[in-house]
Amino acid sequence: MVAQLIPAPIKLGLSAALGGFIAMLGFRNAGMVVANTRVNALTLGDFSSHGAILTLIGLAVAIALRHRKIPGAVLLAIILATLIGLPLGVTKLPQTFFGLPHGMGAVTFKLNPLAALRPSLLPYLFAFFAAEFFSTMGTTLAVGDKAGMLDERGNMPGINGPFVVDSCAATIGPLFGVPAMTALIESATGVEVGGRTGLTSIFTAFLFLATLLFSPLILMIPKEATAPALILVGLSMFANLRRIDLGDLTEGFPAILMVLITLFSNNFGTGIAAGILSFVIIKILTNRAREVSLGLYLLTIPLLYFFWTVATKH
Amino acid sequence: MPHPEVLPYSAPKNAPDHRTDSLLERWFELGNRGTTVRIEVFAGTTTFMAAAYLAVVIPGILASGGMDLAAVTTSTIVMFFAGTLGMALYANLPFVVGPGIGGAAIVATTRSHSGRAFSFCC
Numbered sequence: 269m270v271a272q273l274i275p276a277p278i279k280l281g282l283s284a285a286l287g288g289f290i291a292m293l294g295f296r297n298a299g300m301v302v303a304n305t306r307v308n309a310l311t312l313g314d315f316s317s318h319g320a321i322l323t324l325i326g327l328a329v330a331i332a333l334r335h336r337k338i339p340g341a342v343l344l345a346i347i348l349a350t351l352i353g354l355p356l357g358v359t360k361l362p363q364t365f366f367g368l369p370h371g372m373g374a375v376t377f378k379l380n381p382l383a384a385l386r387p388s389l390l391p392y393l394f395a396f397f398a399a400e401f402f403s404t405m406g407t408t409l410a411v412g413d414k415a416g417m418l419d420e421r422g423n424m425p426g427i428n429g430p431f432v433v434d435s436c437a438a439t440i441g442p443l444f445g446v447p448a449m450t451a452l453i454e455s456a457t458g459v460e461v462g463g464r465t466g467l468t469s470i471f472t473a474f475l476f477l478a479t480l481l482f483s484p485l486i487l488m489i490p491k492e493a494t495a496p497a498l499i500l501v502g503l504s505m506f507a508n509l510r511r512i513d514l515g516d517l518t519e520g521f522p523a524i525l526m527v528l529i530t531l532f533s534n535n536f537g538t539g540i541a542a543g544i545l546s547f548v549i550i551k552i553l554t555n556r557a558r559e560v561s562l563g564l565y566l567l568t569i570p571l572l573y574f575f576w577t578v579a580t581k582h
Numbered sequence: 583m584p585h586p587e588v589l590p591y592s593a594p595k596n597a598p599d600h601r602t603d604s605l606l607e608r609w610f611e612l613g614n615r616g617t618t619v620r621i622e623v624f625a626g627t628t629t630f631m632a633a634a635y636l637a638v639v640i641p642g643i644l645a646s647g648g649m650d651l652a653a654v655t656t657s658t659i660v661m662f663f664a665g666t667l668g669m670a671l672y673a674n675l676p677f678v679v680g681p682g683i684g685g686a687a688i689v690a691t692t693r694s695h696s697g698r699a700f701s702f703c704c
Contacts, residue, residue, distance in 0.1 A: 446658050477663045483659075494642050498683070
């Protein structure tokens with residue numbers, strides 16, 4: 269229901285806003301973007317630093333391999349960058365290569381659901397719900413289509429199966445400190461080579477379990493080596509913007525504003541609030557107020573309050 | 583990443599004789615969907631290769647929000663295992679289930695931005 273309330277340009281712009289955010293995280297981890305306290309703004313970092321060079325190499329490898337549709341392109345790029353990081357001094361070798369996994373105690377059962385119920389967190393609740401819902405639906409339909417499981421009207425028989433599993437996973441995950449569990453678009457790679465049933469997932473699941481034995485190796489991977497993945501995935505998420513009529517001021521402006529405010533404020537919730545508020549305001553200003561649903565007008569009240577609290581000095 | 587080509591859903595033309603089906607083939611309806619154990623092993627490995635980077639990237643993102651890196655690495659991998667196994671056994675679909683980069687980024691940056699405990703968000 270909430271999903272229908274949100275206007276299309278906001279829904280389509282969500283992934284771009286999130287993508288910009290993720291790419292920025294990658295650039296920061298690589299040291300390619302830093303905060304310049306003198307001019308009080310973000311600025312380019314030192315591209316000749318070992319960390320930045322490592323990231324650039326990893327990014328080049330990931331793009332080249334992904335274009336050739338090599339399975340595990342991003343993984344190979346991360347491994348290569350980690351290895352190159354050894355002589356450069358970015359990667360630190362662990363004491364042992366094999367070891368029992370670390371306990372999960374530090375992040376398990378640290379929930380406080382009541383604290384989530386306040387207006388300032390409303391955009392996040394929405395963002396979470398939207399991210400989960402659209403991710404599951406998008407992945408299921410896209411991968412299902414690839415697997416030839418859709419009927420002639422583009423519907424998938426038995427689609428509630430994956431939704432039930434995703435919902436359970438998304439509910440249980442946070443108990444162990446892992447948010448936003450969902451079916452992942454990476455599933456398309458296995459379907460591409462012929463995977464059609466749950467048996468594929470069985471093997472994937474046990475391979476993940478096996479990696480636990482190598483956790484010292486996983487923990488040694490430096491953040492500069494994973495930055496290429498963040499940058500590549502993040503920038504790819506801008507692709508959805510093309511489905512918005514960017515030439516239409518009432519559609520394009522809120523979507524782009526949402527992306528920019530997310531980056532300026534370094535805060536996804538603020539970006540969504542700005543996007544929805546500007547959508548409603550611009551529709552009113554352009555005599556198209558009737559295109560805005562009553563529910564959306566109601567939603568703007570808590571969002572206005574939220575935006576006021578984060579965007580004013582107090 | 584969008585792929586233009588769509589593999590046709592093969593009808594069970596060359597489905598194996600059901601009396602000789604192994605337990606695996608019956609449980610997962612391999613014949614009905616035109617696939618074999620060997621194909622499924624290869625596909626499962628391919629999906630793992632494609633998604634394995636998330637087992638590194640997600641804990642990194644969450645740790646940037648203040649979680650303990652070692653503990654959340656274990657958690658993430660266990661959740662990948664449990665979620666994907668659930669998808670296999672309940673929905674019988676070739677989908678890998680795990681934490682998305684987007685959601686992890688929301689949690690981590692919200693936490694580091696607001697200075698609150700990471701736990702409120704879910």
